[in-house]
Amino acid sequence: MMPLRDVSITRKLTGAILATALLVLALGIVLLGFRDIVAIRKEMARTTMLIAQAVGEYSVSELAFGDREESTKTLAKLGQMRDIEAVALYDEEGRLFSAYERGDIDHHDPIPADEVPPDQGSHSRFSELHVEAIQPVVYEGHRYGTIHLRASSAPLTKMIRAHVLSVVFIVAGLALLALPLAIAMQRAVSRPILELAALARRLSDEADYSIRVPERRRDEIGLLSNGFNSMLAAIERRQRERDVADTERKAAQEELRKLNEELEDRVTQRTRELRDAQTQLVQAAKMASLGTLTAGLAHEINNPVNYLAGNLSLMGDVYAQLSAHLSELEDPRLRRKVEGMSQMLADGEEAARRLKDLAQSLRFFSSPAESPLQLADLHRGIDSCLEILAPRLKDGVEVVRRYGELPPVPCRLGQLNQVFMNLIENAADAMQGKGRLTITTTPEEDSVLLLFADEGPGLSTEAADRLFDPFFTTKEVGEGLGLGLALSRTIVVKAHGGQIWARNATERGCEFSIRLFMSPDGEGDAHD
Structure with a gap:
């Protein structure tokens, strides 16, 4: 029920x-x-x-x-x-x-x-x-x-x-008889109430406060309709006021948002400028100190190297004179030793040359643009570095050469060889002597791109941010000074106007990229 x-x-x-x-x-x-x-x-x-x-x-x-x-x-x-x-x-x-x-009464009480x-x-x-x-x-x-x-x-x-x-x-x-009359009275009373209910439902569905109840009665329901219309008019007025206030508030919020974004952009730009200026000041101070150190170190290396080079040259002259009389030596063992001196003298001269190049690179670190640029074959420089490091690479490092057709590039090849040597040695250290080193060269429209990819563990976030900072190293204490990549950056960017950067490879390992321009016009950039 x-x-x-x-x-x-x-x-x-x-x-x-x-x-x-x-x-x-x-x-x-x-x-x-x-x-x-x-x-x-x-x-x-x-x-x-x-x-x-x-x-x-x-x-x-x-x-x-x-x-x-x-x-x-x-x-x-x-x-x-x-x-x-x-x-x-x-x-x-x-x-x-x-x-x-x-006697015809069926049931009655007897009279007592x-x-x-x-x-x-x-x-x-x-x-x-x-x-x-x-x-x-x-x-x-x-x-x-x-x-x-x-x-x-x-x-x-x-x-x-x-x-x-x-x-x-x-x-x-x-x-x-009363039912039709009751129904008629019910309709007269309930119809306006039902109209009010339908209007309220329409207001709930459409939220249209402009509609009104027709004012046809003067009884209590008519008073209710008038009050309902007054309420709708008040709601409509407040709705308009709220819409206006919302529009003004949204406009103010949008203006405030734009001002905040502009302020944040200015703060970000200013912070970046200050950070760049601070970085440049710190880097300049580091490079000034390092330049003084490397200049003194280069001077100290040059003196014994020049002495060693002079003695090797003198020994070469002596060997040339001995070579003319090798046939006079009766002892075959002694003759073989004298003959082997030729290779030893060549190795000694090569070592002296490398020491001299190292001293020159150290001097270049403080004043990188002293020597002129010359057209050179980069593949020959890379191959020579691989030959020098062959004893270190032959036990477990597989070198894959993917050389493109590179034209002669204006450069200081001796300095770039120092960069190549450093990148190859770092790759071997990262792979702990086991893995594949892929060297790729690619000609571009107005530059050449060199890529050195290893299969090591890759770069951490901290290492990627500080990779080219002087004295930063991921090696154990005593295994490295942290100057190799800083020097490489100076050679590529300042001396050749090129670019150098590093990133983690897609699968594993790390990739170092060098871009050298065919018409260098100043300092380039180093990024990761």
């Missing part, structure tokens, strides 16, 4: 109007019927008392002379009255004198033989099926006895039933 709160308002109004009308009608009919029943009861009680009084007057002589037989005949005459069921006559001492009971006390007064009473009257028999002030008369209350019961049926039929008929 649907709860009452869930029943539609139209049904509630119809039910309320119909129930109220029927309740009022039924209550009125019931009250009228109750009044009639009370009046009938009173009339029945009065009639029964009058019959009992008349019987008592006729029974005075029988009581006075004790004529029971005649009294019984007198009481039996009451049988002609259909509603009289029983009558009893008691003497003045309350003993039963005579009685009469109808000593029911009435001798001093009981006149009265009547109703039971479920009877109305009884008790009337004293008095003549000239003397009480001769008492009459107890019992009549059936069936007429009253029939009247009550007829009244109930009439109430039911009348209420049913009035309900049928």
